[in-house]
């Protein structure tokens with residue numbers, strides 16, 4: 001890689017200088033940080049990072065390369081990548097291309113040589129900020145003005161959701177996975193449990209789902225503000241009364257909104273592979289993979305039929321919910337991991353159990369009819 005200067009400019013006027021890798025265009029987006037020590041390929045290809053410039057706090061990124069199998073989507077939609085040091089000569093038997101080559105292919109610019117510790121402290125103190133990756137700061141005032149004028153898009157889910165339904169076949173329970181920008185590992189986890197997964201667009205209606213007659217509904221993760229997906233909230237109000245539901249991250253937030261709770265934007269969010277969460281029912285702590293900037297407000301749960309099941313140890317925010325009456329539950333973190341710890345993997349088994357009791361109840365109902 002040649003030494004070409006590149007700059008990360010923040011909306012508060014702070015400029016970090018470094019060197020270019022990945023593709024070459026200038027980009028504007030929200031600057032966030034991720035503290036995971038491994039799993040950069042999964043992070044870069046997680047659709048929930050749509051529109052964001054992701055800073056890796058781990059100081060060396062790219063050291064085991066990129067491979068064909070670990071993508072969470074084959075069309076990454078993050079805006080940019082910020083690292084301390086990028087590895088040019090990856091060493092791993094699964095390595096197929098360097099991070100630099102992959103980012104060039106995806107048309108995502110990167111910057112290396114940045115003091116990511118100072119950057120992360122800045123974001124922690126002021127909260128997430130908008131920023132830009134640019135190759136020249138000659139007209140810095142204009143760049144800062146443009147950063148401040150950049151508005152967060154409200155159609156990110158639409159950008160990353162599938163346009164038409166498709167099936168990932170299995171012989172077991174039939175799951176409709178509503179795709180708000182799903183990570184592929186959710187499909188893998190369901191298929192591993194023999195589920196037949198139909199991935200459907202974000203704007204599917206309750207009637208369309210009912211016609212499909214599934215055994216359960218999975219709500220995926222996804223980018224942006226959950227209040228930007230109102231049609232999903234309406235769909236869920238109907239669906240949760242009829243089928244077992246399991247929501248992850250954006251899916252969890254939408255489940256909460258459908259039940260009358262509210263969400264808020266966090267100061268700098270949770271992004272990493274090491275966040276401790278208390279399972280309130282078992283009083284056990286699980287280590288979780290996280291990536292979210294919004295959260296469900298605890299106070300708003302009082303008026304709802306929801307019970308808080310999980311809580312963040314670091315900052316006490318809501319991490320899991322279940323419905324008092326229906327077979328519906330959700331978590332703010334990522335039981336599918338990719339990257340990150342597998343402690344919460346049991347939640348997929350719980351979903352399977354819920355589908356089992358739903359199917360048995362339905363059969364029983366038919367006998368009596």
Ligand SMILES: NC(=O)CC[C@H](N)C(=O)O
Nearest residue numbers: 221222224249250293294
């Ligand atoms: N990973 C996700 O689903 C993130 C949900 C939402 N976009 C947030 O930032 O809170």
